[in-house]
Every structure is written in structure tokens, then in C-alpha cells.
Amino acid sequence: MKLELRELCKNFGTHQVLKGVSLKAESGTAVGLLGRNGAGKTTTLRILMNVFPADSGEILLDGKPIDYQKTGIGYLPEERGLYPKKIIRDQLIYFAELKGMSRSDAAAAVDRWLERLDMKEYSGKKLDSLSKGNQQKIQLITAVAHDPDIVILDEPFSGLDPVSAELLKEVVREEMRLGKIILFSSHQMNYIEEFCNEIAILNGGNIVLEGNLREIRHRHAGNALVVRSPEQEEICRYYNGRASLAEDGSLRITLADPRDRYREMRLVTEKWAVDEIRVFEPSLNDIFVQYTKNQI
Numbered sequence: 229m230k231l232e233l234r235e236l237c238k239n240f241g242t243h244q245v246l247k248g249v250s251l252k253a254e255s256g257t258a259v260g261l262l263g264r265n266g267a268g269k270t271t272t273l274r275i276l277m278n279v280f281p282a283d284s285g286e287i288l289l290d291g292k293p294i295d296y297q298k299t300g301i302g303y304l305p306e307e308r309g310l311y312p313k314k315i316i317r318d319q320l321i322y323f324a325e326l327k328g329m330s331r332s333d334a335a336a337a338v339d340r341w342l343e344r345l346d347m348k349e350y351s352g353k354k355l356d357s358l359s360k361g362n363q364q365k366i367q368l369i370t371a372v373a374h375d376p377d378i379v380i381l382d383e384p385f386s387g388l389d390p391v392s393a394e395l396l397k398e399v400v401r402e403e404m405r406l407g408k409i410i411l412f413s414s415h416q417m418n419y420i421e422e423f424c425n426e427i428a429i430l431n432g433g434n435i436v437l438e439g440n441l442r443e444i445r446h447r448h449a450g451n452a453l454v455v456r457s458p459e460q461e462e463i464c465r466y467y468n469g470r471a472s473l474a475e476d477g478s479l480r481i482t483l484a485d486p487r488d489r490y491r492e493m494r495l496v497t498e499k500w501a502v503d504e505i506r507v508f509e510p511s512l513n514d515i516f517v518q519y520t521k522n523q524i
């Protein structure tokens with residue numbers, strides 16, 4: 229399956245929120261949708277889920293306009309949307325039925341997921357008796373129980389302890405292996421880096437950077453070397469003003485010309501004892517800041 233958002237535009241009154249957002253996502257991959265607060269991530273996802281239409285643009289699945297009757301979409305919203313006073317298992321079954329499952333299939337899927345997420349003991353309880361993180365896990369079940377083709381996760385890790393976060397990571401990886409399309413929106417870059425093969429950065433209503441995360445990082449690399457050596461002081465003196473100590477204790481050598489990187493690496497390893505030397509690749513966080521610091 230291939231999902232394509234083409235040139236989506238959306239205004240709220242006179243506020244142009246999306247100015248032609250295009251992005252692609254394929255089966256078995258997770259796309260990280262990034263952007264500063266108010267960039268339009270949730271608006272894009274809501275249009276994809278048919279909560280409201282775009283003013284213009286189109287959404288295609290395998291080249292044809294998406295058919296919401298035939299395409300299953302699961303959504304974990306940033307703001308929680310379950311009934312606080314209702315019994316957990318009952319409402320999960322109810323939501324799965326709303327997504328088109330028979331009652332018996334819904335019950336079987338809900339029980340499987342409660343078990344999978346270590347939540348079985350809470351199935352007969354009211355939602356508001358659970359901690360925030362456990363409520364989040366219950367909400368996740370509403371996004372996946374009906375076995376959707378597209379899974380949209382908006383800040384899925386908020387409130388989860390490290391063990392639950394690991395569990396959620398496993399679930400997302402499993403969904404990817406099953407060939408689902410995952411769209412993932414988060415401000416927590418470490419999670420995006422862990423999961424997402426592809427990223428799209430929204431700024432000022434446009435996608436300002438899109439593509440394979442590894443390639444993007446590689447493309448943005450090259451103007452510096454990272455060196456670890458017992459002779460860092462001598463190296464620093466040699467590079468006189470072009471080398472500085474990074475926070476992690478390694479030496480960062482800025483290159484006058486990135487094309488010289490391999491020649492420079494050879495020079496360093498021939499002259500000094502070196503434990504580690506590599507081309508500096510910026511983190512996703514560095515790249516994000518570079519592309520969004522001037523919010524348009």
C-alpha cells in the first residue's frame with residue numbers, strides 16, 4: 229500500500245494553516261511528522277482521518293482517492309477521548325464495533341490486546357481509576373484493535389514509564405512488520421529516530437524537509453570530524469581554533485572544506501593514536517532546529 233497526501237491546503241478563517249502539504253508513506257514503514265507547536269501536524273492528520281476535509285488537495289491510496297469505507301484507520305489522539313466513567317473492556321468493545329467489527333470479533337481482539345499490553349487485570353475497572361500512562365495504553369487499544377491499514381499515533385509516548393514505552397515500541401514494530409502504514413507525530417526526537425525510516429518536517433504550512441532519515445542525516449553531515457584520542461590536547465593545538473571539545477568529551481574538528489574529510493581523517497590517524505574517528509552527523513534534533521527555527 230502507498231499513501232499519498234497531495235498539496236493539502238487548509239484555512240481556519242483567515243489563518244492559512246496548510247499551504248500545500250504533500251507527503252508519502254508506504255506499507256511497513258513509519259513516517260515521523262515533525263513540526264513546532266501549531267505547525268499543522270494535527271490538522272494534517274485530522275484531514276487524513278476525514279474528521280474534516282481539506283480546502284483543496286487530495287489523499288490517494290495506491291494511486292486512487294482514499295475510500296474511507298474500505299480503508300481502516302486507527303488513531304491515537306494527543307488529547308484522550310475515552311469515557312472516564314465507563315468500564316474499560318465494555319468501551320473498548322464498543323469502539324471496535326463502531327469500526328465495523330462484529331461483537332464477538334471485537335471482544336476477542338480487545339481481550340488479546342488487554343493481555344498484550346499487560347492490562348487484563350484492569351478490564352473490569354472504570355477508566356478514571358487508572359493512572360495516566362495506563363489510560364494511554366487503553367487508548368492505544370482503540371487505535372489498533374480493529375486491525376487498521378493505517379495507524380496514526382499522535383504523541384503516543386506521553387506519560388508512559390520506560391517499561392510501557394518499550395512495550396509500545398514493540399507494538400509499533402510489530403504493526404510495521406504486519407505491513408501497516410504508521411504515521412507518527414511527536415516532539416520527542418529520540419522516538420522518531422528509533423522508529424521512523426522517513427520523516428517530514430512541517431513549517432509555516434509547508435513540508436520543508438522530507439525523506440529517508442538516514443539519507444537526510446548523511447546529507448547534512450560532513451563539515452566536521454568527531455575524534456576520540458588520548459592525544460586530544462595535541463590535536464587541538466595542531467588545529468588551532470578549528471577543534472573544540474564537545475559535551476560528550478570527544479573532539480570536534482571543523483573542516484574548511486567538507487570534501488577534504490577523508491584526507492583529513494587519514495592525516496589524523498597517521499599522526500596520532502586514535503580510538504575513534506568519524507564524520508560528524510547531526511542529530512535529528514539539530515536538523516529540526518535548523519529547519520524550523522525561523523517559523524514562517
Ligand SMILES: Nc1ncnc2c1ncn2[C@@H]1O[C@H](COP(=O)(O)OP(=O)(O)OP(=O)(O)O)[C@@H](O)[C@H]1O
Nearest residue numbers: 240243245263264265266267268269270271272306
Ligand atoms: N478547529 C480549528 N479552528 C481554528 N483554528 C484551528 C483549529 N484547529 C487548529 N487550528 C489552528 O491551526 C494551527 C495548527 O494547529 P495544529 O493543532 O494542527 O498544530 P500542531 O502542529 O498539531 O501543534 P502541536 O504540536 O502544538 O500539537 C494552530 O494555529 C491552531 O490554532
